[in-house]
Amino acid sequence: MTAETMRYAYYPGCSLHSTAREYDLSVKAVARAAGVELLEIPDWNCCGASSAHVTDPFLGFALPARTLAQGEEMGLDIMAPCAACYGRLMAAKEEAHRHPDFVRRFEAASGRRFSAKRPVLNVLEFLTAEKVAPAIGAAVKRPLSGLKVASYYGCLLVRPPKVTHFDDAERPVIMDRVLETIGATPVDFPFKTECCGASLGISRVDLVIELAARIVEAAKGAGAEAIAVACPLCQTNLDGRQAAAATKRRETFGLPVYYVTQLVGLALGLRPAALGLGRQTVDTMGLLRQKKLA
Amino acid sequence: MKRVGVFLCWCGSNIAGTVDVGKVAEQVRRLPGVVYVEENKYTCSEPGQASLIKAVKERKLDRVVVASCSPRLHEPTFRRTVEAAGLNPYFFEMANVREHCSWVHPDKETATPKAFDIVRKAVAKALRLEALSRGSIAIEKKALVVGGGIAGIQAALDIADAGHKVILLEREPTIGGRMAQLDKTFPTLDCSSCILTPKMVDAAKHPNITLYSYSELEKVEGYIGNFTVTIRKKARGVDEILCTGCGMCQTKCPIKVSSEFDEGMGQRKAIYSPFPQAVPNKPVIDRVNCTFYKTGKCKICEKFCEAKAIRFDQEDTILEEKVGAIVMATGFDLFDVTRYGEYGYGLYPNVITSMQLERLINASGPTEGKIKKPSDHEIPKSVAFILCVGSRDEQKGTTYCSRACCMYSIKHAMQYRDKVKDGRAYVFYMDIRTPGKSYEEFYKRAAVDYGVEFIRGRPSKIYGRGGKLIVKAEDTLLGRPIEVEVEMVVLAPAMVSRHDAAKMAQTLSVSYDGYGFLTEAHPKLRPVETNTAGIFLAGACQGPKDIPDTVAQASAAGAKVIGLLSHDTMATEPMIARVNEALCSGCLWCKPICPYKAIDGKTIQEKIAGKLVSRQVAAVNSGLCHGCGACTVACRDGAMNLAGFTNDQMLAEVDELLGWYDRPARSAD
Numbered sequence: 001m002t003a004e005t006m007r008y009a010y011y012p013g014c015s016l017h018s019t020a021r022e023y024d025l026s027v028k029a030v031a032r033a034a035g036v037e038l039l040e041i042p043d044w045n046c047c048g049a050s051s052a053h054v055t056d057p058f059l060g061f062a063l064p065a066r067t068l069a070q071g072e073e074m075g076l077d078i079m080a081p082c083a084a085c086y087g088r089l090m091a092a093k094e095e096a097h098r099h100p101d102f103v104r105r106f107e108a109a110s111g112r113r114f115s116a117k118r119p120v121l122n123v124l125e126f127l128t129a130e131k132v133a134p135a136i137g138a139a140v141k142r143p144l145s146g147l148k149v150a151s152y153y154g155c156l157l158v159r160p161p162k163v164t165h166f167d168d169a170e171r172p173v174i175m176d177r178v179l180e181t182i183g184a185t186p187v188d189f190p191f192k193t194e195c196c197g198a199s200l201g202i203s204r205v206d207l208v209i210e211l212a213a214r215i216v217e218a219a220k221g222a223g224a225e226a227i228a229v230a231c232p233l234c235q236t237n238l239d240g241r242q243a244a245a246a247t248k249r250r251e252t253f254g255l256p257v258y259y260v261t262q263l264v265g266l267a268l269g270l271r272p273a274a275l276g277l278g279r280q281t282v283d284t285m286g287l288l289r290q291k292k293l294a
Numbered sequence: 295m296k297r298v299g300v301f302l303c304w305c306g307s308n309i310a311g312t313v314d315v316g317k318v319a320e321q322v323r324r325l326p327g328v329v330y331v332e333e334n335k336y337t338c339s340e341p342g343q344a345s346l347i348k349a350v351k352e353r354k355l356d357r358v359v360v361a362s363c364s365p366r367l368h369e370p371t372f373r374r375t376v377e378a379a380g381l382n383p384y385f386f387e388m389a390n391v392r393e394h395c396s397w398v399h400p401d402k403e404t405a406t407p408k409a410f411d412i413v414r415k416a417v418a419k420a421l422r423l424e425a426l427s428r429g430s431i432a433i434e435k436k437a438l439v440v441g442g443g444i445a446g447i448q449a450a451l452d453i454a455d456a457g458h459k460v461i462l463l464e465r466e467p468t469i470g471g472r473m474a475q476l477d478k479t480f481p482t483l484d485c486s487s488c489i490l491t492p493k494m495v496d497a498a499k500h501p502n503i504t505l506y507s508y509s510e511l512e513k514v515e516g517y518i519g520n521f522t523v524t525i526r527k528k529a530r531g532v533d534e535i536l537c538t539g540c541g542m543c544q545t546k547c548p549i550k551v552s553s554e555f556d557e558g559m560g561q562r563k564a565i566y567s568p569f570p571q572a573v574p575n576k577p578v579i580d581r582v583n584c585t586f587y588k589t590g591k592c593k594i595c596e597k598f599c600e601a602k603a604i605r606f607d608q609e610d611t612i613l614e615e616k617v618g619a620i621v622m623a624t625g626f627d628l629f630d631v632t633r634y635g636e637y638g639y640g641l642y643p644n645v646i647t648s649m650q651l652e653r654l655i656n657a658s659g660p661t662e663g664k665i666k667k668p669s670d671h672e673i674p675k676s677v678a679f680i681l682c683v684g685s686r687d688e689q690k691g692t693t694y695c696s697r698a699c700c701m702y703s704i705k706h707a708m709q710y711r712d713k714v715k716d717g718r719a720y721v722f723y724m725d726i727r728t729p730g731k732s733y734e735e736f737y738k739r740a741a742v743d744y745g746v747e748f749i750r751g752r753p754s755k756i757y758g759r760g761g762k763l764i765v766k767a768e769d770t771l772l773g774r775p776i777e778v779e780v781e782m783v784v785l786a787p788a789m790v791s792r793h794d795a796a797k798m799a800q801t802l803s804v805s806y807d808g809y810g811f812l813t814e815a816h817p818k819l820r821p822v823e824t825n826t827a828g829i830f831l832a833g834a835c836q837g838p839k840d841i842p843d844t845v846a847q848a849s850a851a852g853a854k855v856i857g858l859l860s861h862d863t864m865a866t867e868p869m870i871a872r873v874n875e876a877l878c879s880g881c882l883w884c885k886p887i888c889p890y891k892a893i894d895g896k897t898i899q900e901k902i903a904g905k906l907v908s909r910q911v912a913a914v915n916s917g918l919c920h921g922c923g924a925c926t927v928a929c930r931d932g933a934m935n936l937a938g939f940t941n942d943q944m945l946a947e948v949d950e951l952l953g954w955y956d957r958p959a960r961s962a963d
Contacts, residue, residue, distance in 0.1 A: 170635025190638075190757030221759065 020232035022276020083231035141269035143183020150224035182267035213245035303362035418950035441623035443471020445833025452852030468572035518828030531579030543595035560660025629684030674781035684788030869938035877933035880910035884925035892918035
């Protein structure tokens with residue numbers, strides 16, 4: 001275990017510095033507890049996830065390519081917790097491999113060299129990385145026994161499979177495995193990768209409410225008490241719209257939506273406040289107190 | 295003085311559309327050695343050939359060049375024509391100005407000079423052609439049929455009925471193949487076993503058929519009319535002659551394992567016969583699961599066998615047979631539907647494949663013909679049939695249509711509706727393909743009389759909820775997404791080649807495509823032959839098809855074999871390699887190069903400076919040589935030459951095209 005393998009170039013992306021601040025907090029807290037250094041990429045730019053790739057194809061790849069180049073300059077692998085950022089970084093890598101012309105054009109435009117050879121990790125790959133996983137395992141102080149959690153993967157972590165090369169696109173299991181290692185009980189349910197409506201949360205809230213309702217009721221129907229996510233938009237839609245979804249269904253849901261790193265942090269004995277818990281729309285603390293986990 | 299006649303073909307507009315044939319004719323007339331030039335609309339037609347023969351006779355031509363299509367198409371045709379005109383058929387050269395010129399270039403300006411180049415090259419070669427004569431080889435009057443399903447059985451019966459000997463080779467303990475697994479066959483809903491088993495018995499009892507079951511094809515050597523095949527008869531662990539087929543050993547055996555024949559829906563014993571009507575009705579010991587082979591104990595079957603037929607120490611036997619023709623009838627496998635994770639196969643016990651359903655519906659199957667849910671053995675009140683699982687899918691499966699699934703899924707839906715009067719059957723489809731005789735009527739009956747509900751839309755997901763299965767799809771005819779709750783789902787997997795199809799094809803040196811299906815010689819006109827002379831195809835190993843087409847193809851392959859075996863000898867191509875022993879140094883570099891193992895060393899005696907000297911030279915086996923020419927390239931001394939493509943002839947073509955040497959206008963001698 002050399003010093004370099006426990007350091008990553010950290011790419012928070014726009015949401016982790018704003019609406020998903022608790023994700024940023026929890027990722028950093030877990031990394032610290034496991035002895036991993038996360039070095040935020042200086043002067044990082046937006047990955048272009050929402051609009052760049054539909055505005056201009058070159059811009060859509062160039063924005064994340066700059067981040068990849070910066071990571072290479074730092075000599076480190078990149079870890080990007082946001083699933084959309086991860087997706088765009090991987091897409092830029094794929095583009096570089098398929099079209100050397102893009103690399104030339106980018107290098108000319110940006111003045112930076114880039115080979116697209118260094119790995120980019122999403123938060124689940126980070127938690128289960130060869131050198132990181134044992135460190136986390138060793139640091140578990142309070143296993144989350146008795147907590148039944150459904151893992152919701154959303155779409156961008158596992159799709160398109162030819163870009164992300166991550167887990168099984170129809171029945172992924174890596175997040176469930178992470179939950180197992182921290183002592184929680186993963187609950188399998190059939191809607192792990194069903195669409196939550198993503199950015200339609202802004203233009204067609206009605207659709208997001210319906211889609212969120214389906215996911216939450218499927219999780220609840222399978223026996224879950226909580227949902228774990230690894231993406232800020234998943235969290236926003238399943239958490240922020242859950243009340244409206246419950247109203248639509250004339251039900252009560254009450255399933256708190258945790259970032260997987262918040263749950264890992266709890267298992268490592270970190271305080272809920274340090275993990276950004278307590279700031280969610282659907283109450284996240286009540287269940288933890290009930291299970292004597294906080 | 296050589297007299298070359300050149301016959302330029304228009305091929306309708308295929309050549310004339312892009313090549314100014316008249317202009318080429320003008321130029322060809324001026325070539326040295328050419329004494330006659332003719333243009334024809336269709337040289338291969340009867341009048342075209344008649345005209346060629348007339349010209350050869352009247353103009354006393356001794357060399358013929360036809361400028362038309364690919365020799366792969368009409369070289370044999372024109373050789374026969376030239377022979378009919380009284381010339382040695384090898385004084386004929388073909389210039390391909392269609393596939394090599396008019397069909398691949400769009401503009402007359404550039405295509406016409408190229409066509410002339412091709413023709414003058416052919417003329418240059420024609421001036422150096424030699425008379426060649428065909429040899430003949432004996433034909434072994436025996437056929438090998440690999441695969442004992444309906445295709446193999448049909449081919450074997452047809453060949454045997456014609457009076458020739460047949461070896462029928464099957465790797466499973468019994469013949470019958472896939473058809474034995476089926477319950478009823480469309481469109482008549484005949485009981486599959488009822489129509490199959492009589493043929494199985496005929497095949498086993500036919501005086502001209504030798505059946506090797508539980509046997510594998512290990513090696514194939516030789517060539518058409520003279521194949522040597524090595525067969526491994528696997529050890530059954532049972533003496534086939536003493537065994538009476540009473541079945542007591544199977545009843546008493548304590549070990550139960552999942553049955554392959556039942557597609558995992560039922561079990562068999564460690565000593566087993568796959569199904570009650572097996573032919574031969576002799577069991578086989580599964581040495582992987584049998585207790586005796588694991589621990590040395592048990593032997594209950596031996597205790598109870600009255601015929602004393604159990605032989606634990608039996609070993610495989612290897613035997614060699616000589617045959618003249620081989621028919622490949624090795625069948626198909628089914629697509630691995632776990633590739634469609636979204637359909638939940640393997641996760642939900644009530645999601646099964648159509649072949650598994652076939653075993654449930656079959657009266658001699660694991661549920662005695664009752665369609666029962668694997669989860670709780672209750673009869674499902676609703677079933678969804680999903681078509682094209684793996685077929686017609688560039689993303690996750692194969693690109694082709696598997697041809698039989700629409701019909702058999704409709705059959706299954708009808709059978710289900712017949713057995714469960716208040717059950718609901720849904721068929722999710724992209725298209726319904728029912729092209730055969732009475733097939734469309736079958737489909738209509740299913741919809742109109744049997745109340746099968748057809749939904750046009752490929753499901754996106756199948757998942758469990760409250761013990762039932764939800765099928766999510768778009769009903770494209772209604773134009774909206776739907777969710778249908780059912781109790782059981784039946785997936786129709788693509789028909790794919792056998793898992794070891796590629797290896798089998800390599801054993802026989804037969805071509806196969808990217809999907810492992812064996813390649814026919816021509817998709818339209820030669821559907822049962824391969825490009826390997828003497829090897830024929832029958833059934834699903836060539837491509838997905840249903841039983842009527844399989845049987846038709848099997849009889850067609852049988853007919854080809856009968857035709858081959860009806861002669862005592864066959865003519866061999868004379869365009870093979872030959873050694874100039876005076877030049878050959880005996881280095882034998884040609885020997886390892888030959889892909890057909892046709893070259894060996896031989897000792898010759900020569901008188902050199904008054905002394906009798908023995909030395910080695912290369913020798914070509916004319917039966918094995920395919921005329922590929924690799925040896926002529928390897929030969930350092932130029933001693934090896936390929937008749938019909940001699941070094942001299944090839945270089946003449948090059949000289950003509952490049953005009954490197956400033957030769958005076960070449961004389962025709």
